[in-house]
Amino acid sequence: MACLGELSEKWWLGEGALERLRTEREAHGSFAEALRIHPGSIDALQSAWSRYGGETLKGGRQTLIPTPAAAEGISELERLQQRNRELEKIVSRGRKDEILEERMVVVLRDALDELAPTYSPAVIPKPRKADQHEMALLWSDAHAGEKVSLEETNGLNEYDWKTMMRRHDEILRGVLAFKENRPYPVKKLHVWGLGDNVGGEIHQELLATNEFPIIETAVQLGLDASAWLERFVPEFESVEFAGVVGNHGRMYHKPQSKERYNNFDWLVYHTMRQRLAAYKSVKWEIPKAQKWPVMVCGRRVLLFHGDGIRSTMVDVPWGGIIRYTNKLSNQYAQAGQPIDHFVCGHWHEANAVKNRRIIVNGSVIGANEWVIDTFGSGERPAQVLLTFHPHWGLTDVSFIDLEPAQRLAA
Numbered sequence: 001m002a003c004l005g006e007l008s009e010k011w012w013l014g015e016g017a018l019e020r021l022r023t024e025r026e027a028h029g030s031f032a033e034a035l036r037i038h039p040g041s042i043d044a045l046q047s048a049w050s051r052y053g054g055e056t057l058k059g060g061r062q063t064l065i066p067t068p069a070a071a072e073g074i075s076e077l078e079r080l081q082q083r084n085r086e087l088e089k090i091v092s093r094g095r096k097d098e099i100l101e102e103r104m105v106v107v108l109r110d111a112l113d114e115l116a117p118t119y120s121p122a123v124i125p126k127p128r129k130a131d132q133h134e135m136a137l138l139w140s141d142a143h144a145g146e147k148v149s150l151e152e153t154n155g156l157n158e159y160d161w162k163t164m165m166r167r168h169d170e171i172l173r174g175v176l177a178f179k180e181n182r183p184y185p186v187k188k189l190h191v192w193g194l195g196d197n198v199g200g201e202i203h204q205e206l207l208a209t210n211e212f213p214i215i216e217t218a219v220q221l222g223l224d225a226s227a228w229l230e231r232f233v234p235e236f237e238s239v240e241f242a243g244v245v246g247n248h249g250r251m252y253h254k255p256q257s258k259e260r261y262n263n264f265d266w267l268v269y270h271t272m273r274q275r276l277a278a279y280k281s282v283k284w285e286i287p288k289a290q291k292w293p294v295m296v297c298g299r300r301v302l303l304f305h306g307d308g309i310r311s312t313m314v315d316v317p318w319g320g321i322i323r324y325t326n327k328l329s330n331q332y333a334q335a336g337q338p339i340d341h342f343v344c345g346h347w348h349e350a351n352a353v354k355n356r357r358i359i360v361n362g363s364v365i366g367a368n369e370w371v372i373d374t375f376g377s378g379e380r381p382a383q384v385l386l387t388f389h390p391h392w393g394l395t396d397v398s399f400i401d402l403e404p405a406q407r408l409a410a
Contacts, residue, residue, distance in 0.1 A: 133186045133395070134297055136386040137175055140194035140305075140345030141363035142168075143248065145210045145217035148368045157366045157378075161211055161220075167364050167402040168228050171383050174400035176235060178385055186387070187237040190296055191229065194345035194361055195246020195305035197221060198264045202253050205370075218249070218264040222271025229272060233279055242285035242294045243269040246346065247307040255307070261288040293332070297388035299340040302328065306346030306360070316347045316360070325358055341394060350382045352397045359384060364402060 148159035179186050198221060201207040201214045212220065232239055247255060249264035269286045276282050285294065291304040309317060309324045325342045332339050342358045348371070350362030367378025381403055387396035 132188070133184050134188040134190065134388050135175065135179065135186050136190035136192060136296055136388065138192055138194060138343060138361040138384040140196055140246070140361045141348055141365060142197040143199040143365040144197060144221040145212050145214065146199035146206060146365060146368065147209055147211050148365065152369050153367065153372060156372065157368065159365050164364060165224060167381055170402045170404070171400055172228065172231055175385060178398055179235065189232055189236040189239050191239065191241045192303050192343060193243030193269060194303060194343065195244055195265050196248045196345060197268060198249040200248035200250065200264065202248060202250060214264060218267045219271065222268045223275065225268060226272040226275040230276060233281060238281045238283065240283040242292060242303060244287065244290060244292050244303050244305060246305040260290045293337055293339065297390045297393065299388060299393055300337060301341045301343055302332070302339045304344050306344035316349050318353060321358060322354060349379045350384050350399050356394055356397055359386065359397065
């Protein structure tokens with residue numbers, strides 16, 4: 001049985017209260033004796049007994065309370081009166097809240113009448129015609145010459161030279177569509193080659209299954225890629241190309257840090273430059289350095305392939321990329337060349353991290369047998385298109401899906 005000293009008024013007044021009153025009286029002989037044994041509940045007991053028709057306690061614990069049987073004669077009027085008192089308490093609490101809210105509104109209104117804004121919006125002039133946006137297309141990881149078997153990948157991907165150039169048509173279509181549908185003019189296009197556009201022969205399986213030998217691959221890609229880049233020339237007032245090499249186009253199996261430009265990617269870029277030399281609106285930067293800073297709309301962007309990043313993580317090592325770019329940032333800042341954005345390829349996953357300070361390009365090839373076997377999956381083929389403004393900087397990061405037909409079919 002519950003102790004009277006621990007019981008609240010809610011216990012006495014709740015459902016079944018009359019029965020509990022009877023039980024306590026029978027257990028202790030009288031309510032006075034119960035209160036003497038369990039002091040502390042006199043107020044709760046008084047409220048309960050008054051509600052059920054008992055007399056007011058006089059003399060505290062020494063006063064005998066009529067038996068609960070007397071409570072059985074409670075009239076409907078008494079019940080309604082008690083209920084009315086309870087509702088009045090509820091209404092009173094609500095009214096207090098309304099009064100407090102009204103007081104707060106009055107104080108706020110009086111304060112607004114006395115104060116005035118301290119800020120005056122600047123007069124913004126209309127955009128000048130000279131403030132043109134510029135686009136930058138990230139071009140990397142085409143792995144030209146490599147073949148991917150539809151059968152060996154269970155229908156996940158198929159790749160050959162014809163597929164590669166069809167996907168380049170999608171890049172072309174995407175860039176021109178974004179340019180056409182922007183509400184502002186775009187007169188300059190930057191194309192940034194980030195490496196691995198040739199598949200290379202650094203792995204034995206590539207040497208055995210590539211569609212063409214590496215030297216033929218590089219020459220043919222230089223010719224086909226120049227025809228592709230030429231298609232942008234009439235669409236923009238100027239086109240600026242800058243390219244760094246990747247790791248798949250290197251001459252030797254083991255990676256090297258010196259003379260990294262001794263690479264078939266470098267040969268592809270120079271073939272493109274030679275073939276488009278007649279176009280004065282096309283500018284070229286093909287450095288021997290493995291990392292190259294370029295300027296776009298007053299922002300310095302560092303181009304590199306990305307294969308030099310160390311990490312124990314599987315898949316894309318975002319932690320390693322962030323640590324690596326932080327070190328590069330400090331290094332270039334000390335040389336008086338602060339970097340605004342880092343752009344790389346290699347990881348085949350189009351993405352932007354650290355408030356778009358680091359942009360990673362996708363690939364043209366998509367998932368191959370090695371990627372699926374090693375990681376269980378690979379990203380869809382895609383390339384990244386950036387948009388810059390002289391005042392606002394990097395204003396847009398767009399992703400160009402190179403297999404939209406697969407998406408629609410799915």
